Every structure is written in C-alpha cells, then in structure tokens.
Amino acid sequence: MATLVTGGAGFIGSHIVVALHDAGRDVVVLDDFSNASRRVVDALRTLTGSHLPVVEGDAGDPDVLDAVFGGNRIDSVVHFAARKSVAESVSDPLGYYRSNLGSVIALAAAAIDRGVGRLVFSSSATVYGSTSALPVAEDSPTVPDSPYGQTKLMGERILADAAASSDMRAVMLRYFNPVGAHPSGVIGEDPSGEPANLVPRIMQVVAGRRDRLGVFGADYSTVDGTAVRDYVHVMDLAEGHVAALDTDIAPSSSRTYNLGTGSGTTVLQVLAAAEEALGTRIPYKVAERRPGDIEASWADCTRARDELGWQARRGLTQMLADHWNFVRQHLNGYES
Numbered sequence: 001m002a003t004l005v006t007g008g009a010g011f012i013g014s015h016i017v018v019a020l021h022d023a024g025r026d027v028v029v030l031d032d033f034s035n036a037s038r039r040v041v042d043a044l045r046t047l048t049g050s051h052l053p054v055v056e057g058d059a060g061d062p063d064v065l066d067a068v069f070g071g072n073r074i075d076s077v078v079h080f081a082a083r084k085s086v087a088e089s090v091s092d093p094l095g096y097y098r099s100n101l102g103s104v105i106a107l108a109a110a111a112i113d114r115g116v117g118r119l120v121f122s123s124s125a126t127v128y129g130s131t132s133a134l135p136v137a138e139d140s141p142t143v144p145d146s147p148y149g150q151t152k153l154m155g156e157r158i159l160a161d162a163a164a165s166s167d168m169r170a171v172m173l174r175y176f177n178p179v180g181a182h183p184s185g186v187i188g189e190d191p192s193g194e195p196a197n198l199v200p201r202i203m204q205v206v207a208g209r210r211d212r213l214g215v216f217g218a219d220y221s222t223v224d225g226t227a228v229r230d231y232v233h234v235m236d237l238a239e240g241h242v243a244a245l246d247t248d249i250a251p252s253s254s255r256t257y258n259l260g261t262g263s264g265t266t267v268l269q270v271l272a273a274a275e276e277a278l279g280t281r282i283p284y285k286v287a288e289r290r291p292g293d294i295e296a297s298w299a300d301c302t303r304a305r306d307e308l309g310w311q312a313r314r315g316l317t318q319m320l321a322d323h324w325n326f327v328r329q330h331l332n333g334y335e336s
C-alpha cells in the first residue's frame with residue numbers, strides 16, 4: 001500500500017516524500033508542476049534511490065484522481081497541492097476558492113470512494129489571523145485575513161465533515177513558518193518570482209541577487225519593533241507528517257495540530273542569526289509595513305507533543321545553514 005502525496009514536487013511536499021520513503025512507505029506523487037520544477041523528480045529519485053511513481057495532473061480533476069487511485073494501491077493521502085500566495089488570493093479570490101477547495105472536495109470524494117483510511121491536510125497558521133492571544137493553540141479563534149487563509153479554514157471544515165460521514169480519518173496540520181532544507185541540499189525551497197517570505201529574501205541578499213533586505217515595519221510592539229514569527233525546520237515538519245500518518249485516531253473523526261517550535265523570533269533576530277550562521281554581513285533597510293502582515297505569531301504545540309509524540313528538534317541556526325546549503329548549490333533555482 002502507498003501514500004499519495006499531492007503537491008509532492010513542491011517545497012514542503014518534496015521533503016515529506018523523502019521522510020515517508022525513509023520511514024519505509026511507498027509513495028505516489030501527484031503534481032501539476034504549476035509551482036515546481038520537473039527536476040525535483042530527478043532530485044527525489046536520487047535522494048530516495050527509488051523509481052518514484054509521479055503522475056502529472058490536477059489534484060482537483062476527478063478523472064486524474066480516478067486514474068491515480070485506480071492504478072495504485074493507496075491507503076493514505078497527504079494533500080499539499082494548493083496555491084499559496086496571500087497577495088494573489090486577494091486579487092484572484094475566485095481562482096483560489098475554485099482551485100484550493102475544488103481539489104479538497106474532489107480528493108476527499110475520491111479517497112472515500114476508494115476506502116482510503118486517512119487524509120492529512122496542509123493547513124496554515126494563517127487561519128488564526130491577527131486577533132488571537134499568543135501563543136495560538138488549536139482552539140484559538142480562527143479569523144483568516146485573506147481568501148488564501150479562508151481556503152485553508154474551509155478546507156479543514158470540508159474534510160472534517162467528509163470524515164464524519166465516512167470511515168476516513170482527517171488530520172489537519174497547521175504549519176507556522178517553514179524554512180530550511182534537506183541536509184543534503186539536493187531539495188529545498190525554490191520560489192518562483194519575487195519571494196514573499198523572509199528567509200528566501202535573506203538568501204537572495206547572501207547570494208548577491210538583491211542588494212539589501214527590506215525589513216517591513218520596525219514600529220511593531222515587539223522587543224525590537226520588527227514582526228515575530230515561529231520558524232520551523234521543514235525536516236521537523238516532515239517528521240510531523242509521518243507522526244500524523246501513524247497516530248491512533250478513530251475512523252470517522254478528525255483532529256487538528258499546530259506544527260511550530262513554540263517560540264517566536266523577530267525579523268532582526270533572524271537577520272542576526274543568519275549573519276552568524278553564514279558568516280557574512282547582510283545589509284538591510286527598514287521599509288513601510290506590508291499590508292496584511294500581522295505583528296506576531298507563534299504556536300502552542302502542546303497537543304502535537306502529547307498526542308503525536310512530535311516536537312521540533314532543529315534550531316534557527318540549523319534552519320538557516322540548511323536553507324543556504326540548498327540555495328548555494330542552486331543559485332538559479334532547480335534549473336541551474
């Protein structure tokens with residue numbers, strides 16, 4: 001039996017493919033390569049030393065799903081495939097609802113039809129929005145600030161209802177801020193276009209592709225005025241997914257878990273850690289706050305620790321060193 005990984009050629013999905021392989025599971029990847037290089041497939045086959053079955057297609061297309069489930073013995077699904085830009089979701093909300101929720105509905109229907117026992121869903125800390133007390137726990141209020149965040153919250157709701165009406169189990173994982181890369185540097189984050197996230201932007205400065213880092217807002221009510229996030233190593237996330245596939249929950253039920261480190265770091269603290277980890281000076285300039293950015297967010301990860309037996313193990317220095325190790329080997333992304 002195999003685990004179907006939708007979006008398995010993407011940043012987070014590719015690391016989970018390797019972790020599942022290392023845990024002794026067979027994996028089938030479904031990806032439309034709308035935000036991934038086909039070279040990721042070669043990288044994954046090299047890393048796993050296996051002929052990884054990869055289907056190219058849309059996770060929201062029932063015919064594609066029919067072929068994937070019909071052609072493979074699949075007993076679990078991890079669903080990463082989604083569009084993920086907050087800004088783009090504001091300008092194209094209908095496209096985001098159609099794509100992100102269409103794939104959730106089609107995939108849940110196909111999985112239930114084929115008797116799949118478990119579906120793990122990539123959700124996000126963005127479902128909490130900006131009004132929660134910190135740290136945010138799974139039962140904190142959910143008030144997403146963008147159509148993208150809404151698609152994650154609605155996706156959770158749809159899957160919880162689908163699980164309740166069938167024998168399937170649904171596990172929602174709310175990631176905080178994933179960074180880092182596989183220690184080999186063979187796979188990592190290769191953003192297309194202008195990256196919105198802090199660490200890829202820092203890496204562009206270190207790689208000489210950007211003169212300086214723009215620090216968006218230094219007037220927040222935080223220790224140094226810059227925004228606080230909970231950065232978590234993508235390899236820790238990968239281990240969280242293996243735990244979510246193994247954890248003992250009843251059929252017809254669903255459960256939600258935060259995956260973060262449980263501590264927050266400011267932009268300037270990340271910058272200082274990057275200078276230290278990479279041994280270089282990283283020039284920066286304070287700019288206006290970006291619309292939609294929240295002041296601070298970090299996770300309460302008690303539930304994941306108690307129920308999944310999972311805790312993030314890797315610190316910020318390792319996240320930054322591993323992230324750079326991938327970037328330095330792929331200065332023009334996967335195409336180099």
Ligand SMILES: NC(=O)c1ccc[n+]([C@@H]2O[C@H](COP(=O)([O-])OP(=O)(O)OC[C@H]3O[C@@H](n4cnc5c(N)ncnc54)[C@H](O)[C@@H]3O)[C@@H](O)[C@H]2O)c1
Nearest residue numbers: 007010011012031032033034035036058059081082122124
């Ligand atoms: N990266 C983050 O900061 C972050 C944080 C929280 C949650 N998430 C969620 O985690 C998941 C993975 O994120 P990522 O950073 O690896 O993104 P990514 O864009 O690197 O990976 C997504 C993958 O899915 C594929 N894809 C997109 N739509 C598809 C579709 N309809 N059918 C088939 N394949 C499709 C893309 O080609 C890509 O390979 C997403 O659901 C995202 O919303 C990401």
